[in-house]
Amino acid sequence: MPRDTLASGSNARYIRHVAGGAGTLLGNGFPMDAGTGMVLASNAVHLRNESLRHVICSGGPGAIVANKDGWSDLAEDTPPAAVRTSTLAQIAWGYSTAACFGPFPIGQDNAFLAVGADDLARSVHVSVTCKSDGTHALTIYFAVTDRYQPPTAGAVAFETATTTSSSFVEVRSSGLTVRGQPTPYPTGVAGDPGGGVASVPEYYVWVGWLLAAGGTGAVRGFTGWEIDG
């Protein structure tokens, strides 16, 4: 597991050392001892633990319309009501009911997954600043897709959370599992394996909303970042 540091939890830290090129850590010709090596290794692992990226920073639509699931807005492939029984299909995930973020490149080093696991993708955590009117439920839908398509066409992860708060609150997802379709991009380096083309697994994050009939509410902003586990 890539989590071996000299301290953990709230004591975990980067241990300062002489700057690169200073040449003063050891004298010329002397070997580096294991204690120094452990400090450097601990620092490298600590930097990995702190390299979880901020991925979403966005404003929201503001005031939202109650009881609008978006299905009636669509002229294409609207499934019959009998099909729209799953929680995932309670909204249409179109322009009036959802936001889409991405694509994002997957970081393959989730420290909480077993060594040797096929998929070590970091999870993603999403936070929504929103409010209702104190009475009516505002449901926030979180989904991850492995390509640019609505979650109803296939979601890697999906969950919901609800608030009735009349003041702005933060509604959070848990750690959403991510998985992505490899997308070819040039790396800009002619000598790279694959002829200078990287196959980057990408994923998308979707956030939807549905306010109960008769309510008033707003969605003010979205934030998301990578997490372990």
Place this chain on the structure above:
Amino acid sequence: MSVLIPARFPSVDLAAAVVGRPVGYGWIDTIGAALAFLQGRIKHVVCAADYLSRAHGARRFLYTPSRGARVLVVVIGLHESADATTTQTVTLALSSATLLTGAPLDGSAAVACPTARFRTPQQYVALFDVSKLVVGTLYELVVTSAAGAGTSYGVRRVAAYEVPRDATNAPGDPANEPGINPAFGQPGTNLYAGSVSTSGDVAAGMERVLGQLDDARATTRRFVVNLASVEDTTNAWSLASTSGSYLDLGTPYLRTRAKRLYAAAAAGNTLQARIRYALNGTTATLRFKSSAGTTYDLALANTGGAWTGVTGTVKLDTNLGAGSNAQEDYWTISANVGGAGKVLYVSAIAAVDNES
């Protein structure tokens, strides 16, 4: 000859080392691979925003390259329009960088807007060559839209990230490439400290490790806030002057998560904030207030109504707890605008980690 960057962070077992004994080549090789992974595979995610203001004009996102970045991917989505015949133009610009992909995101061709009654996925992708950009320098990624046929509403969403690297192209070039040249050590031998003037032998390996740690500490995960509105007085955030009080600019959603490098509260978590704004005939003070109430002010000079950028230092609170929510914080951004009837306009807010 290129050197492969591992697809996953290599396991580092501290128990394998015995204090007081020399460290073998393999140990440093592992650290080098770990640093190559951090800087080569975990590249910057620059921004991702949806529901941008529904208008045409320029949006300016902050960008600073990571070590060894070569290609920046920019993905654009458009606001929906009334029918399928509506078009607009979108022009991407990034100073000192070359747009590798041509039309349509160079502004030379019209792009079709998605129609309101369809949700068919539609997005446009562009690539920039950012290899000439300087690490540590702040650049602006400018996304400009203009009306074409019919009534269109501009860019709705923007996402940008650097393409991960599979390999280093010139592993012996410390200034430009991540990781450590395996040739700097020798299997089965100790790694010796020494001067970089002996480049290529085991001595230079030690310098390379320290240098790469410095780089990774400073450049890993830099972006924490990156938000832009159309740069005009209709769509930007605005705030009229009052009698000396700070007023909310309406952005309490600038929630973020700081990089926690040091245990000491006084060290680290310093960020560089960049604001695009316009003021005419007055000055203002922009205030970042952390969740714990600490405030950091940026002085905004009179620009005569022109749009300009200002950079300053802000901080996040430290030691914000452990677990999945560790190091979370949020800012409330407010402003004090001098002079009766004067208005402050803010079109972009960004903050990057400024560890050095």
